[in-house]
Amino acid sequence: IDVAFYRDDIGLRRIQPRGPTEVPVDITGRVVVLVDDVLFTGRTARAALEAITELGRPRAMQLAVLVDRGHRELPIRADFVGKNLPTKVAEDVRVRLHIEAELEEETA
Numbered sequence: 001i002d003v004a005f006y007r008d009d010i011g012l013r014r015i016q017p018r019g020p021t022e023v024p025v026d027i028t029g030r031v032v033v034l035v036d037d038v039l040f041t042g043r044t045a046r047a048a049l050e051a052i053t054e055l056g057r058p059r060a061m062q063l064a065v066l067v068d069r070g071h072r073e074l075p076i077r078a079d080f081v082g083k084n085l086p087t088k089v090a091e092d093v094r095v096r097l098h099i100e101a102e103l104e105e106e107t108a
Contacts, residue, residue: 001021001034001048001051001052002020002021002051003044003047003048003050003051006047006048006050006051007043007044007047008043008046008047009043021051021055023055026056027052027055027056027057027058028056028057028058029057029058029059030058030059031058031059031060031061031062032052032058032060032061032062033061033062033063033064033080034048034049034052034061034062034063034064035064035065036048036063036064036065036066037065037066037067037095038065038066038067038068038069038093038095039063039065039067039068039069039072039076039078039081040069040070040071040072040093041071041072041073041074042072042073042074042075042076043073043074045063045074045076045078046074046076049061062079062080063076063077063078063079063080064078064079064080064081065078065080065081065082066082066083066095067081067082067083067084067085067093067095068081068083068084068085069085069086069087069091069093070084070086070087071087071089
């Protein structure tokens with residue numbers, strides 16, 4: 001989901017839209033699970049929630065994150081967390097996924 005136009009800091013940072021969001025199914029009445037790499041202030045998750053509501057009215061929305069680093073500015077929490085990683089506000093967290101083993105199995 002491209003959340004660029006749904007962010008509340010739209011005037012404070014450069015916008016880099018990725019293009020229109022295309023969802024191949026009707027989300028009305030379904031459970032939607034948003035997945036993000038790092039949960040920090042909660043602003044990106046809030047923007048994603050708003051973007052989803054323009055696509056339909058899900059029965060429920062849940063949030064899954066690979067890393068929750070704390071320092072929330074909004075009352076947002078993840079339903080599923082891969083790792084809680086306490087950090088300092090000035091620190092940077094970058095997530096890199098290694099899926100080589102899965103790719104080898106698929107090509108074998």
